[in-house]
Amino acid sequence: MEKKSTQTELIHHDYVPPDGFGAFTVPIHHASTVLFKNVAAMRSRNWQDKSAYTYGLHGTPTTFTLEARLASIEHGTHCLLAPSGLAAIAMINFALLNTGDDLLIPDNAYSPNRELGVWMEKDYGISTRFYDPMIGEGIRDLIQDNTRLIWAEAPGSVSMEVPDIPAICRAARERGVPVALDNTWSAGIAFDAFEHGADISMQALTKYQSGGSDVLMGAVITRDEQVHRRIELAHMRLGMGVGADDVYLVLRNLPSLRVRFAAHDAAAREIAAWMKTRPEIAKVLHPAYPDCPGHEFWKRDFTGAGGLFSVIFNEAYSEEQTDRFVDCLQLFKIGFSWGGAHSLCVPYRMQGIRTAWKEKGQLIRFNIGLEDPKDLIADIEQGLNALSA
Numbered sequence: 001m002e003k004k005s006t007q008t009e010l011i012h013h014d015y016v017p018p019d020g021f022g023a024f025t026v027p028i029h030h031a032s033t034v035l036f037k038n039v040a041a042m043r044s045r046n047w048q049d050k051s052a053y054t055y056g057l058h059g060t061p062t063t064f065t066l067e068a069r070l071a072s073i074e075h076g077t078h079c080l081l082a083p084s085g086l087a088a089i090a091m092i093n094f095a096l097l098n099t100g101d102d103l104l105i106p107d108n109a110y111s112p113n114r115e116l117g118v119w120m121e122k123d124y125g126i127s128t129r130f131y132d133p134m135i136g137e138g139i140r141d142l143i144q145d146n147t148r149l150i151w152a153e154a155p156g157s158v159s160m161e162v163p164d165i166p167a168i169c170r171a172a173r174e175r176g177v178p179v180a181l182d183n184t185w186s187a188g189i190a191f192d193a194f195e196h197g198a199d200i201s202m203q204a205l206t207k208y209q210s211g212g213s214d215v216l217m218g219a220v221i222t223r224d225e226q227v228h229r230r231i232e233l234a235h236m237r238l239g240m241g242v243g244a245d246d247v248y249l250v251l252r253n254l255p256s257l258r259v260r261f262a263a264h265d266a267a268a269r270e271i272a273a274w275m276k277t278r279p280e281i282a283k284v285l286h287p288a289y290p291d292c293p294g295h296e297f298w299k300r301d302f303t304g305a306g307g308l309f310s311v312i313f314n315e316a317y318s319e320e321q322t323d324r325f326v327d328c329l330q331l332f333k334i335g336f337s338w339g340g341a342h343s344l345c346v347p348y349r350m351q352g353i354r355t356a357w358k359e360k361g362q363l364i365r366f367n368i369g370l371e372d373p374k375d376l377i378a379d380i381e382q383g384l385n386a387l388s389a
C-alpha cells in the first residue's frame with residue numbers, strides 16, 4: 001500500500017513490537033471491539049466458547065485469566081465476573097428464577113440481597129421467603145415444588161450466625177434445588193463451598209480479593225456445567241461487563257490473598273478476645289468464639305476467619321452512647337465494605353435488616369485491617385473509656 005496520510009496513520013499503524021516479552025503481569029486488554037481474521041471466523045464464533053474471543057463483554061485474555069484463577073482457588077470449574085458483588089447476586093437470581101418460582105433467602109443475608117428478593121416478589125411474581133439461618137436440615141419443610149433457588153451465607157452479614165451449610169445443602173439436593181452461597185466472608189479460602197454441598201459460590205471481590213478498598217467486582221463460581229450455562233446466558237443478556245483496569249488490580253493482589261487473610265484473622269481474633277474481657281461488651285459475635293451462634297459449625301467446616309466480626313454492647317448503653325464510642329475512634333474509620341488494609345467500624349440498627357432480632361444491646365461491626373492490633377486495641381480502649389466517662 002502507498003504511504004498513507006498522517007490522519008490515517010494515526011489510526012492504522014504498521015508497527016508491531018517484537019515477540020518474546022516476559023513479565024509476571026497479566027496484560028491489561030482494553031477492548032469493546034474484538035477483531036476477527038475474516039468473515040468466516042466471525043460467523044463461526046460462538047460467544048460461549050472460551051477458547052477464543054467475540055466481544056469485550058464476553059471476555060478478554062485479562063478477564064478470562066482472573067476467572068480461571070478464581071475458579072481454581074475454590075476448586076470450581078467455571079467462573080464469571082460481574083461489576084459488583086451485588087451484580088453477581090442479581091445475575092444468579094435472573095439466571096435461575098422465573099415468574100411463579102419461589103426463592104428462599106436467609107434472614108441474616110447481606111441486606112441488598114434481601115432487598116433484591118423483595119423487589120423480585122413485588123415486580124416479577126417470584127415468591128420470596130426469608131428463613132431462619134440456623135434452620136439446618138429443617139429447611140426441607142420450607143422447600144416447595146416451585147422453589148428454584150436457596151441462598152445461604154456463612155456467616156451472615158452483620159449478625160455473624162454460622163449456618164449448618166452441609167445440612168441445608170443436603171436437604172436442597174434431595175429436592176433438586178440449587179444452593180447459592182454468598183462465600184465472601186471466607187474469600188473462598190477459609191470455606192470450601194463445593195465440598196460442603198453448595199452448587200454456586202458467589203464472591204464480592206470488592207472485599208479480600210481486591211484488598212485495596214478501591215475496586216467493585218463480583219464473581220460466580222460453579223462446578224456444574226448446566227448451572228454455569230444458565231448463569232452465562234444471564235451474564236450475556238444483562239451485559240455484565242467489568243473494566244480491564246479493575247480486573248488487573250484484583251489480579252495484582254491475588255498473590256497476597258492468603259497472607260493478608262491470615263493477618264486479618266490473627267488480629268481480629270486477638271481484638272475480639274480482648275473485647276470479650278470488657279464489661280461494656282455483652283457478646284462478641286465472632287465465629288471462632290462460643291458467643292457466636294453456629295460456632296460449632298465454624299469449627300467443623302472452616303479453616304480460618306478473616307477480619308470481620310460484630311459485638312453487642314451491654315444493653316445499659318444507649319444508641320447515643322455507642323454512636324459516641326464510634327465517633328471517638330481514630331484508627332477505625334466509619335464506612336461500609338471491608339477486606340482492605342484500613343480498619344472500619346459501623347453501627348447497625350438490626351430491626352431494619354432482620355425479620356427476627358432479639359438482642360437488646362447495640363450492635364457494632366468491626367473490620368480489622370492490617371494495622372498493628374496493639375494500636376487498634378488502644379484505640380478501642382480509649383473509645384470505651386470515653387463511653388463510661
Ligand SMILES: *Cc1c(COP(=O)(O)O)cnc(C)c1O
Pocket residue numbers: 083084085086087110157182184185204205206207216217218337
Ligand atoms: C460487600 C458484600 C456484597 C456485595 O458486594 P459489592 O461489590 O459491594 O456489591 C455481597 N455480599 C456480602 C456478604 C458482602 O459483604
